[in-house]
Structures are given as structure tokens and as C-alpha cells.
Amino acid sequence: MKQANPSNEILISGGGVSGMRAALDLAETGYKVHLVEGSSDIGGLAKDLEKSCMRACCASASGPEGQGEEEMVRNDCFLCTLDPLLVEVKTHPGITVYNNAKIESIEGGPGAFKAVLSSGKWKTELETGAVIVATGLEPFDASLKSELGWGRYPDVLTSVEFEKLLIDAASPGGKLARPSDGKIPEKIAFLQCVGSRDVNVGASYCSSVCCQYAAKEAMTARTYSPETSITIFYIDVRSHGKDWERFTDRAKDDFGIVFKKGLPSRVTGTPGNRALILRYEDEETGEYREEEFDLVVLSVGLVPGESLRETAKILGIQLTDHDLIKVNPPDEINTDRAGIFAAGTVTGPCDIAEATARGSAAAAAVGELIPEGRLKKDEKKYPPERDITGQEVRMGIYLADGLPTALAGAARNIPHTVHVEEGLKPGEEGLMTLRRTIAKEKLNRVLIAGFDPDMYNGVFREALRETGLNPYLLEVTALSETGLPGPVPEKKAVEMLKRAAARTAKLRPLYDSKFPVNKSALVVGAGVSGLNAALSLARQGFPVILIEKESEAGGRLRKTVKTSSGMETGPYLKDLLKQVKGEPRITLMTGSTLKEVSGVVGDFTSAVMTPSGEQEIDHGVLVIAAGASEYRPSEYMFGEDERVITQSDLALKMAAGTFPKDKTIVMIQCVGSRSDEHPYCSRTCCADAVRNAIDLKAQNPDRHVFILHRDIRTYGLAEDLYREARDAGVNFLRFDEDMPPGVEPRKDSLQVRIYDTQLRANIAITADYLVLSCGWVAGKSNEELAGTLDTVLDEDGFFVPAQEKFYPQDMECEGMFMCGGCIYPASIEEAVTQGRAAAGRAAAILAKEELAGPPMHAVVDPDLCASCLSCVRLCPYEAPFINDEGKAEVLALVCRGCGICVSECPAKALSLELCTDEQVLAELEVVSAL
Amino acid sequence: MFPEKAVLSAPVDPGFLRKVREESGEDPSRCYQCLRCSTGCPLSSNMDYTPHQVMRLIQLGQKDEVLGSDAIWVCVSCYTCSVRCPNDINIAHLYDTLRQMAVREGYEIKRSQIPIFHREFLGQVKYLGRLHELMLMGFYRLRAGGLFDDMDLGYDMVRKGRLGLLPSFPHGGKDLKRIYDYAGKEAKTS
Amino acid sequence: MAEFSPRITLFCCESCGFPAAERAVKQGYSLSPECRLIKIPCTGKLDVLYILKAFEAGSDGVAIAGCPEDACRYETGSLRAKNKFDKTRAILEKIGIEPERIKRWQVSSSMGEKFSRLLSAMEEELANLGPLFPDRLKKRGDN
């Protein structure tokens, strides 16, 4: 049982993305974190990735046609690089990182564990309130599949090695070169599922990310070497994540990457390593062909390593049949030993976004366990600020690594420039250079070019503060007009640099205004993710108001019978609601919707429409958990023939015992998904269909069940279900997007015809029921909510995270978070984790006593003010008022920085910091000179 | 909208799948069509149905297509497919069962030489306990035709002492007869 | 003379105009190097002075890309912008510059396609009008 006086020190094992996220969230919340990393540096698998983002926008960056006649300046979007996170973890005062270290032993219980840490050189003991295991999975050892020639032929690489090749290609003067002879490969092949979905070797589950990273690596390779053609051999294309389907479509359509069904089962070498031969089946004709490739990439899966088994033994926690850490679904965080939590891939393979979510959720779990353990944060000490009033502008210009020297030449000629630094890297090394040169050259303006300002402002401002320079004397520019990554003509890059420099020279010191944090949360939507977010926040000690537009809480769970992993959702929901009702800190308001939100992070005020009228609620954070809805099909005679039903109808009917036991069932996948209208994968419908098929077979093993699909996307551990269904004799037939199955109603049956792409033959099925796997569509209220929150939705009507990979639960607006189906289709397990993750992120704000207000606000020069009241009249937020001196004054915390008053002030007494008239005019002056 | 190719109807009696599973101990329904078997098979381009297609046909209960196929006789039992199948289906062994079923159930066998050869081989072993290569070639030629096909090769081999002219004395005593009787009895009951 | 590529300065608000431009580029639209985007928090911040300065800086045209009036992030910003726009047009007319050289667009953040369409149309129109300062054009070419 929990100790009376729990320790506030938390031990995290494994410094990958999930461990880092957990560490940061906990440290921000006020815990003292010990992060133990087994290797020589934190970052895990993700630090070795060239890029990690899989959004459709990505790599739009350059595109294979990117190279024009003109000399192009590579302008990478660093949005998805790990560096800002690494720096944050390494410099956070609440986090101690131990490299090359491991947990050696652990005893005690929640609130008071005693752990021994050791490395080769030292050993230390510490008390810890809780432990998070985030030691990750390892890439499959390709030598175990010797037929694929890894280790035998130099040009057979694993995908991990190929990432390194891409990093080399991306370096200045680098090119894509194959290892054997440095030649640019003309043809590259990817082989999928190496060491995954294999009952003999590696893992029998699906590694969930490799289909997507293969597409990513292929596209990136094409941008570095447009003349290279690439083929990806696969079993099923599993593009199940947010925006992944579009990403894959781009790979096919815009990058000309060829996807071929069917895996060559070996790689054959040629004399002198001239080429590698693969044998495959031509899908259309059925012919077997041998083709030569210059490079073969093995898409290796993520499998548990020896270290995970060892860790489990040391910590005394159970593993599953897959040797993954055992959790109790739908929970993905709590292990079977109280006080020990799991985060990241250790409970099942996933991408960075999910690993991050699990990290935040683990942090929340710790907060729930020992809420009293939070400390008042140690204030970081900064050197006193340098006074720069009256000084001449001394500007330093820093150019990102990889930018051409020509730019440096231009930089030197920019007025006020006293220092130019080339080759600035995004990590700690770069920051050191920055701090050192600012001090040495006594810089008072800093311009950093070649970085995304949204991502890097924070890190670089912090560096300025550390040297005693006001953090707002900084400008970060991405060098392209739109700030998007991609090649930029050199001439344009020079212009952008000059324009940014003009703005920089006019910067003035600014100060944040502090205000107290309202320590309560508002959660919108009481589905499974919202309920879990609310519970977690309440258990961490924060009051929560949970609003639900329907008259009852529960969301889609009320219409669901089972999760795909087989858990009955009814009892689960009942229990969940009981917990929520029993939690005094939660106020559930049904029949209520959000009307308006105003204020800033830590100090929001919302108008909520309740059955008893509008109510005003003050809260520090906001969590959106609005869910999504089911697609109502118009295809396949749905609604016309009662034998055509949806997957959810089927589940309900079976649960009610009203579904006949002897009928033949045909299921059709991707109804309303992966279509022109909804060009995304609904992620859950394959597992749902397979689950229902298993249940149908369990009722009566002799009945026939056919699943007609385009790809079966039982990603991750759901692959077990797919195998179970095949074992049970469920028939899976694959059709092509262009040749969907046809259905013809007869009096006593439904005649289904499908062209099976494997047999290359038509199959006529006589069925009794047709079950449609209907996809997800974004909630109807999203549009309205987005309007209320001043945020944008993606093309499909779902919410968009501030940053897909490392901040999957954060909204663009600080202090607002989101979770569950409103972001993208999610299984119940994922929705639960995301709910908790949002709570973990939110707690990091709620735990603070005060926050700083936004610096971008209007200020009045009282000497100029003519007290005309224009500003008072025109401000939409009533920020300006006339003070005792009879002059206008702006309430910094209320002002939102729109600048309306500024442009209307007849006396030009107002100005908007960070976007002053001087800055705009100076920038236009630069253009004038061109 | 569909290309005019063979139309197979489903569902058919699932008994075939069950029988194949029981008799072979292998589970073809496990197959998820990765095609590793077929792309690795040295003779897939000579088969009317490639190994993964045979798995699919068994799953669909297409007994006539499977047992009447040429593919099961083209297979040389090299086990490449078996060791590369990620679902641990011992396809080569499954094919043994299919061939046995095809013979037993009187399906027309397109490559009749193959079962003749095996019958000759096992016949010799039954009576002599060991095999006599020259005799086997002789008998086989007699039954399957084309007696003189390999004669010059055979002559060279005899000349070089690579083929013995005389068979050895019988081996294995009564054991072999009993083994054959047992096997014959078992085959009938299945 | 080489094909005349009009110089356009676009004042884009952070919430709508700028993201629309971003989306246009993501959708494959390529911005002419003579287009300059000046990011401002809200088109309500726009000063008549900025527009005039932009023309002085050699622009052949100026566009104001802001949120639709009823969906302005700052409620009245887009409406205020309309005011300035009307005022500037009047000034331009007075000094003999074609009022077609200034445009005001209402685009929401997702309207990449509309953004690119409007910009192309404007470029075509300006190409027909010809350069605002023909003598400066030569200098530009030399640059």
C-alpha cells in the first residue's frame, strides 16, 4: 500500500521519446525526475531518424522535381526533428539524466521504492515514489533471416541503416550512395514485414510503423536522388495513422513510388555485387519476374530485446506471450505491480505520436498516484539582464547547418551585423555556440535563419536569457515566403535574410506579465477519452467540469459491445461512470455545449449553454474530447435491403442474441473510407470486422464468413486477431480499389461477386447477410467547436495537433488539449491513453502557481496619446481604457495583439510589440532596394 | 466491370479444408497471401496454381481445382516454401498429403510418370529392402515409356563403375512386409 | 523584353491569409519570386501607410488577404481592413494609379485553392496593366 509520506522523486528507465515526454511532463508538474538511459545518449530510436513526420505535407518539402536550373537552397522544415526536445530534457532543472546506466534492483512499494542504479563505473541508491519503464523495442536482427542477404551483400540494408544513408545524403555535398561502390542507386526495393507478422522468427504481431516509414524513406530518397526509382513489396499496406493514407497516396501519385503486393522471399546476389536480384509475381498477369535492384532495404520490425526481459525480471513485472510488458486493457500504462508504469513501445509497437501519448499518460498516472508529491519548482536562475538602452545595434546572424556560404557572404554585408556564424546545428552544440558568441561579441540583436520559428523560438529565446540578453531581441526565420520547407532559389533566400534582418534591427526588449493560474479544467465531451481525462485530472487534485452535449455520458461506447481485443464495453462504461460520479472534484454537466471561450492559458473564461441557461465558467485549461461519428453508407443497397447492415448493427444484434446462427455472411471493408470523399483510413474497422467474424465463427464454426478487403489493417497487436480469425476459417479475399465487389439481391440470397486479386479469378458468393465496415466521419460539431476555439480543422474535419509527433495532444493555442476520436479514429485503448495523456499535459500547466502573459500586445506612449478614445471604442476585447492620468492604457493580459487599435490611433501613440510599424516599413524598404 | 476469368463459387462444403488439415497436420487457412512461398518456389512459373493460390483454393474449399491441379505434381519437394512461410505452414508436406489424396480419390494425374516412378521405387524397397538404381531405371522406363532415353548415359555410368549390375540380397527381413501391410491398412481407413 | 512578372506585395493575416497561402503551396502552387508575403497578426493592423509604402517599394500590385468578414479571428479586424482598403483605393485613384492594382481577398485558412486562383488572376490582370514603374523594371532585371 501507498506510503504516508511518498517520495516526490520519480525514476524513469529509458530515454526514448516516451521516456523524455514523461520526464518533461513530470518535471514541469513539479516532480524531481531521474531519467536512466542505457546507452550513451537519450533520444532512443527516434534520434537516428532522418525525419519522422508522416504527414502529407511532408517531403512536399522538396519533391522529386525540386531541382531546377537555379541553385537551390535546401530549406528543411525541422518540425519533426528531435533536437528541441532533447535540449529541453537535458537542460531542465528538474531532470537528472544518467547515461550508460541501468536499474539494478528495486524494492518497496508505491510511494516508497528503493532503487539501485548502476553503470560500469558507479552505483547509487535512491528513493523513488514511482517507476516508469520506457525502454522501448529494438529493430529486428536481420541476420536471422539469412535468405534476405543482410550481412552477406553490402547493398542489403535495414531500414535503420537506410535512415543513416539518408542523413548522409542530406548533409552538405552529400548524395545518396550505395555502400558497395558509392554509386547512386538507380533502383531501390523495400521488403516489408521483415521480422514482423512472422510466427517463426521475430514477432508475430505487426510492427505498426514500418509500412509508413518505408513510404517516408522512399519519398525522402527520391528527393535526394530524383532519378532513382523505388518499389515497395508488401503484404498489406498499413497506412492507418492520421494523414498516412494521404501520405501513401502522395508517395504513389507524386513520387512515383511503386507498391507491389507480394514479397520476394530472398535476395540473390550477383558476381561483384553488381546488383541484387528479386523475384516477384506480376499482379496482373501472374508471371514470375526477376528484376535487378541496386539497393534493397529491409523494413525491420520492432521486437522486444533481451534488455526488456531483463528489466521485467528486475522490476518484478509480468510479460505477455509476445514478451511485451503486460497491461490490463483498455489501460496501456499500469503494469501488474502497483507504482510501476509502462510507456512507449514496451507495451506494443507504435509510432512516435502514440509513444509520446503513452509518455504523457504515464506522467498522469504518477500524478494520480502521488499528487501530494509535487514540489514547488526551483526557479531557474538567470544572469541579470543586460541594459541595452541607447546602445547601437549589434546584430549577430546565425545560419542553419547546410545553408550555402553565399548566404553568409550576404549576411556580412547587412548593416549592423557584427557577427556571422555558419553551420548552426539545432541541438545543444548549436546552443553553446550561440551563447558563447552572444557574450563574446556583445550582441544585442540575434537573427537565426533556416529554422521554423514556431518550433525554435522557445529554445533560442531561452538561450538568450541565459546570456543575460532580453529574450525578445531574437528573430527566427525559415527563409521561404510561406515558411514552408523546400528548396528556395538562392536569390530569394538572400532577400528573405535581408528582410528578416531589417525586422530584427528594430526589435525592442519586452517583458512577460505574470498572472495566477486558475487550477481547474474544462473538458468537452464525455466519451471514453473525455471521461478518462476528467478522472485523471481529478485524481491529480484538480477540479474538473465535464460537459456533454447529449443527455447521457458515454459517447460511442454506449453503442459498442466489445473492444476489438474482446473486452465487454458495457461493464467497463458502467464502472467508469461510477468512478466519475464518485469523484467529488468532477462536475458532469449533460445536455450542455460550449458557446464561447475567451482568455489565455491559465485564465480562460467560457460560456457554456446548459439546459438551465447559459453559465460562465473560469478554468485554466481546456480539453476537447468531442469524438466522431459513423459513416452512414449509401453504397451496396444499404437502407434498401434489410439484409445489408453495418458492423455495429451486427455486433448489437449478436449481443442481443437476435442474429441467426446458420447464415453465411459477407463483410465489405473500407465502406466510406479510403475513398475520394474520405481519403483516410478509419483505422478501427478492420479489427472490428475481424473481431465480429471471430465471434460469428465461435457461435457456429461451420458457418461461412467472408471478409472482402483492400488491405487488412490489423496493425500492432491486433494482428493476433487476424491470425485467430484465419485459424477459425474466416475467408479473406482481396479486391482492388478500382474493382469493388458487386452485389445482386435475390429473393432468398444476396449474390456477391468479387474479383480476387490473388487467384485472379471471379468468385461468386451466395450470402445471407452483407455487413458493411463503415468508416469514421468527423463529428458534426467539430466545425462549430473549431470556430469557438479559433482553430483550424484538417481537410477531413478532424482537429489538428500543434505538432503531430511530439505534441500530439496539444492544440495550437496554449492551454488547450485534445484527445480521442476528434483528432483521428482511435481504438478504445488509444482513446483511453490519449485522455490520460491530455490530462498529463494539462496538469503540467495546472500545477504552476503563475504564468507569463503573451508579450505581443499593444502599448501606449502616453506622451503622444491625444485621449481620443478611438482605441477604447475599436478594441474588440475592451483592453484599452483611459487611466487616471487621462491617457489611454492597455490591459496586457486582455489584449490579444490584433493591432486594430494601433492602426486606428490618429496620434500614432500605440504600437504593437513584435510587429511595429518600424519593422513593417523597414522590411518594405528592403524590398524597395531590390 | 469484372474481367472474364474463371468464376469459382463459394461457399462450398468446408469438409475439404477440414480433411486436409486433419490428414496433413498443416493449417492452410493460416495463409495471409504474402507470396513468399511462390516467389521462392523454383518451379512456380511452371505451375497452373502457385503455392499461395493453392492455399487460397483450399481455404475456399475448391477440392476439384486443388486435387486436379498440375501444380501438386510439379512440386519437387525442395521445402523452400515451407521454411520461408511466416505462418509456419509446411507446404511441401501439405503437398504430400494432397498428392496422396489425389491418387486415392482417382483424380486424373497429368504427370502420371511421377506416381509410376514412386510405385516402382517403393515396390523394390518392399521386396529387396534396398534400392537398385539400374533396375529401378529399367523398370520405370518400361512402364513410363521412353526406354532408351538415358541409355548412353547409363552405359557411361556402368563403364565408369558408377552403377552396379547386380542387385544385392534382400534386407530387412519380415519387418518390411509388416511395415508395408501396416501402411496399406492405414491408407484404406483414412 | 522578357516576360513581365508583376511584383505583388501580399499583406496576410496570421489566421487566414497566411495559412491559405501555405496550403496553396502545399497543394503544389508555386509562388512567383516577385510575390512577397508580409505577415501581420490581423488585417485590422494594416495601415494605409503600409500599402503606400509597398507601392513605393516597387510593387505593381498589393493584395490584402484576410479572414472572411464574419469569421475574423479578432471579430472586427477584417471589417476594419475593408475601411483601409476603400480609403487607399480612393487615394490611388486621386494620384492616378489604377485602383485595380489593389485587391482585398477574404479567404479562410483552408482555401488554398481559392488563394492560388485569386493570385493567378491578379498576376494576369497586372501583366495586362503593365508595370507601375517601367523604368524601375529594368533595374530589377539587372539585379
Next chain:
Amino acid sequence: MKLAYFPGCSLHSSGRDYDKSIRMVLGKLGVDLVEIPDWNCCGATSAHVTDENLAVLLPARNLAIAEGMGLDILAPCSACHQRLVIAEEELKKEKFQKALKETTGKEFAGKIRTLGILEVLMGKVGPEAIEKEIKTPLKGFKVASYYGCLIARIPRVKTFDDRENPTSMDRLVDLTGAEAVDWPFKADCCGASFGITQKPFFHKLSGRLLDGAGDFGAQAIVTVCPFCQLNLEMAGYKEAKETPSRTPLPVMSITQWLALAMGFTAKQAGLSSLLVEPGRLRETVSR
């Protein structure tokens, strides 16, 4: 070291030289071979493609006899080896234990194992002992080791060497002073079981092997299975008959190759009975 020896039918006829060289080489290396008394044919391919019970019981009888001798078995022929190993596995099932007892009165408890020639040479005898016996290093020869499809590829059984890229024979070749070429078709099927019945397939498969070995610069092929050896020879022989301009690669058993390196004469190693004469090699060793 003492082993029960299962020569199998072909080592008594077309594989005689293999048999001879095994006895010579292992004799030198101090391995005693005791031929299994009254052994019977393992049924090879014919049994397992036509009758499940024969396929297990025929080799089972041999296993039972050897177990009685208390010795592990050496089965040089890959087909025999595979059938014996599979029978070992199958005999774990009660059904076959009963059938073996019923038909032969013998029992098999799984106390002994069946080994292939490579496992005996590289696993039991070991490279150091072999290296000591190398008297005439065969320097300057490039040799392709051909393992065949049966030796390592036994489903669900952990085999001595890698299934897809075996290397033990290559290391043996290197020990003899020759250079083993790394070629990709080492373990591909030569079509042996179709050598008689399905000529076109047989030639397709073995033709590819011969060409492949040649492409990778091999001057000879060494094998472990009498079937493979004979089949590759036959294929090359036939090819040479049809296209006299082509010189086929000589193919011999690994123990014949070892015998040469250990100082036996070409005649002792049985080179004269090869269908394809190993020209240069013969000159080298008969110096």
C-alpha cells in the same frame, strides 16, 4: 569417435566413390564407422510423397537398430539424413511409436541423433583436427560448395548450419587451401527427384546451378549428397554432349576433395570415375 554408419542405397552404387572417400577421410581423422547391420532403404522422396506411414516407419527401423548400438548415426546422403531426422521428430508421437513396435518389434526412445557429414566434420571432428591432416593444399582453385536443398532445410527442426546461407562446407573448402566462392545458389534445389521423371524441370534447375557457379568464378563444385553430385554431373555431361564447345564444371563429393587435400591420390579419391573429368585438378594432384 564411433558412429553408426547409414550409407543408404546410393552410396552402394552410383555414390560408391563418395562412400569410399568418407571411409578414407574419416579413418584418417580417427572416426570409426560401424555400418548399421541389415539397414533398409529410407524410402526417400517416394515414400513421403505417397505414404505418410512408410515415410516414417522405413527410416524408423534403422534408427531403432542404431539406438540399440548406442551410437549416433552418420547419414551422408542428404535425402536419407532428412528422412531420418524427420522420423526422429515424428517418433515423438505415440502413434508412430506404437506402429514401430507393432511392425518391427523395435523401439526408439530418441537417445541418439542423426548427423550429416558436415556436422561430423565441422561439428564433431572440428577444423583444427582437419587442418592438421591437410598435406597437399589445393591452392589456386575456386570452388563452389553446393549444399543442396535437403541438408539444412528441414522445417521446424533446428539444423546444424544456416538454412538459407550455410557456410560449414565453405569453411572446409577454405581449410583445403582452395577458395570457396560465395555464390547465392548454395542451397537451391537441383531437381534431383525429377532427374528421371521430369527432365525439363530437372534441366531448368540444375542448369541454373551450373551456370551460377560458373558466373561466380567457380572451377569445380563440391557436394555432400550423392544425388546432387550425380545429378549435377549428369546435367553438365548432357550439356557437353549437346554443345561440345562447353566445358562443364567438374562436380565431386566434399570428401573426395578433402581426400585430395589430405594427400590421397586422384585415383584413390575416385576422380577417374567422374563423368566430367576434372582436368587441371587432376594434373595438380597427381604431380
